[in-house]
Structures are given as C-alpha cells and as structure tokens.
Amino acid sequence: MAAKIAALGLEQNVKDLIDDGYTIIQDPHAHAIADEVREAIIRCVPAPPEAKAPTRFTLLDQDPAFAKAITTPKLLVLVEFLLGRGALFSQLSGSRRRQGPTSLGLHADNSWFPEPFPAWELMCTACFVTDEFTRESGATLVIPGTHKLKRHPPRDVRENLEGAVPIVAPKGSICLWDGSLWHGNYPRTDPGERIVLHMTYTRLGIQPIETYDHLDADWFAGKDEALPTLLGRHNFLGRRHGWKQNDRELLKETYDQVHGPGFRA
Ligand SMILES: O=C(O)CCC(=O)C(=O)O
Numbered sequence: 509m510a511a512k513i514a515a516l517g518l519e520q521n522v523k524d525l526i527d528d529g530y531t532i533i534q535d536p537h538a539h540a541i542a543d544e545v546r547e548a549i550i551r552c553v554p555a556p557p558e559a560k561a562p563t564r565f566t567l568l569d570q571d572p573a574f575a576k577a578i579t580t581p582k583l584l585v586l587v588e589f590l591l592g593r594g595a596l597f598s599q600l601s602g603s604r605r606r607q608g609p610t611s612l613g614l615h616a617d618n619s620w621f622p623e624p625f626p627a628w629e630l631m632c633t634a635c636f637v638t639d640e641f642t643r644e645s646g647a648t649l650v651i652p653g654t655h656k657l658k659r660h661p662p663r664d665v666r667e668n669l670e671g672a673v674p675i676v677a678p679k680g681s682i683c684l685w686d687g688s689l690w691h692g693n694y695p696r697t698d699p700g701e702r703i704v705l706h707m708t709y710t711r712l713g714i715q716p717i718e719t720y721d722h723l724d725a726d727w728f729a730g731k732d733e734a735l736p737t738l739l740g741r742h743n744f745l746g747r748r749h750g751w752k753q754n755d756r757e758l759l760k761e762t763y764d765q766v767h768g769p770g771f772r773a
C-alpha cells in the first residue's frame with residue numbers, strides 16, 4: 509500500500525483522510541474527462557422543471573464516461589487505503605443541483621449501519637466535481653474530523669452545523685470522504701446547475717447498493733482492468749456455488765483479498 513501511495517504522490521491525501529475524514533484528489537485522468545462526465549450526466553439525468561436536485565441512480569452502464577470516472581487511478585488507490593483490497597463498487601448516481609434555498613442535510617454515508625461504526629471504514633463516497641465547488645455554487649459541506657466520532661450526527665449538530673466548512677475545489681477534482689464523516693451541502697446561490705457524479709465503494713464482504721451483474725464480457729472489453737474486481741466478478745460472496753475447483757480458487761482469492769495472501773490454504 510505504501511508503495512502505491514508513494515508512486516502516485518498521495519501522501520497528503522492519506523494524511524487528510526486520517527486527520528479530517530476527507531480529501532480532494534487532483535488526477536490528470538479525471539481532469540481530462542471532466543467535460544465528458546458532465547455531458548453524460550446531463551444526458552442521463554432527466555431534469556423536469558419542478559425538480560430541485562434531479563438525481564438518477566444505477567448509472568454505470570448508461571455512458572462509457574462513467575466507467576472511466578470510477579477507475580480514476582488516484583481514486584482507486586485511496587479507496588484501497590480506506591477499504592482494503594478487493595473493494596467493491598457500490599452505487600453510481602448523477603445529480604444536477606439548481607439555484608434555490610434547499611440543501612442536503614448533515615449525514616454520514618454509513619446509512620445502512622447502526623452506530624457505533626467499526627474502527628475500520630465500511631464504505632466511502634467520491635464526488636466527481638464537474639463544475640467548480642464554492643460555497644455559492646452549492647459545494648459539499650463537511651465537518652472535518654467527525655469521522656473519528658464513529659456515529660451518525662446528532663440532531664443539535666444537524667441543526668447548528670457547528671464546525672462546517674465548504675469543500676472548495678476546481679472542476680475535475682474528486683472529493684473523497686469515508687462513510688463516517690458528517691457532510692451535507694450548501695444551498696446554491698449561483699445561477700445554473702451544479703453537476704456531480706457520486707461514486708460509492710464498499711468493503712469486500714458488504715453488500716453493494718446497486719448490482720451490475722447483467723454486464724457481459726462485451727461491456728468489459730477494452731475497459732479498465734480494475735472493473736471486474738470492482739463489480740464483484742472476483743468475489744466468492746453472493747453467487748451460486750457448485751463447490752467445483754473454480755469455486756475453491758475463488759474462495760481462496762477472496763480470503764486473500766480480505767486478509768492478505770496465505771491467510772487460509
Ligand atoms: O451533493 C453533495 O454535495 C453531497 C452528496 C452526498 O451526500 C453524497 O454523495 O454522499
């Protein structure tokens with residue numbers, strides 16, 4: 509892990525994740541596809557006039573730009589840092605937030621789990637910023653360090669937002685936080701829309717929110733080689749087993765991913 513972090517110069521990002529629970533990633537791969545991702549979200553997320561923040565889920569197979577976004581190299585290393593080897597892709601949504609007084613309430617993304625959260629992270633969320641994030645543009649709001657409390661935010665903090673700061677980040681940035689960090693967003697006062705791709709990953713052993721089991725070899729052909737693992741194709745869990753040799757190999761591979769090589773012969 510340390511070698512992968514050093515190879516991509518992610519030491520500060522790792523420190524941010526440990527100290528603050530979130531970090532801002534600058535990866536040339538992401539900057540190069542920011543327009544493509546933005547246009548794909550606009551194409552795939554219907555935006556009726558009355559909707560305040562049009563959102564659509566289960567987007568991965570709706571445009572080729574999305575598979576590129578979820579395999580951004582620096583992001584995948586930091587996902588492994590937070591969630592371990594063999595982490596799974598869990599959910600992909602696009603949002604188009606409009607000008608207006610509404611905002612997303614303070615929450616931790618560990619929505620499916622009770623508190624206290626475990627000492628290790630269950631899941632993490634990365635937001636691909638396709639328009640600049642500022643307080644006026646409706647940036648994500650975070651309360652740095654709250655990931656250490658390992659709890660859902662209590663009502664008084666949900667109301668007073670004490671300690672909250674906006675994530676200020678240029679277009680093409682990816683903001684990553686762990687599932688324990690308290691966050692929400694600021695109302696958008698700027699005109700226009702804030703277009704974001706929300707990418708969620710989960711630890712191997714935890715059920716992903718979305719399934720992409722219908723995607724076949726043609727879909728994977730020519731795409732990033734991390735995708736089969738991210739979509740559970742190398743995961744023993746959640747499939748029908750006949751206890752053939754292949755299944756045993758997959759079981760061993762899955763143990764190795766969770767515990768390191770040689771955990772169980
Ligand atoms: O839209 C945002 O600024 C934050 C969204 C959010 O809470 C999430 O993606 O987990």
Ligand SMILES: [Fe+2]
Nearest residue numbers: 615616617633
């Ligand atoms: Fe969230």
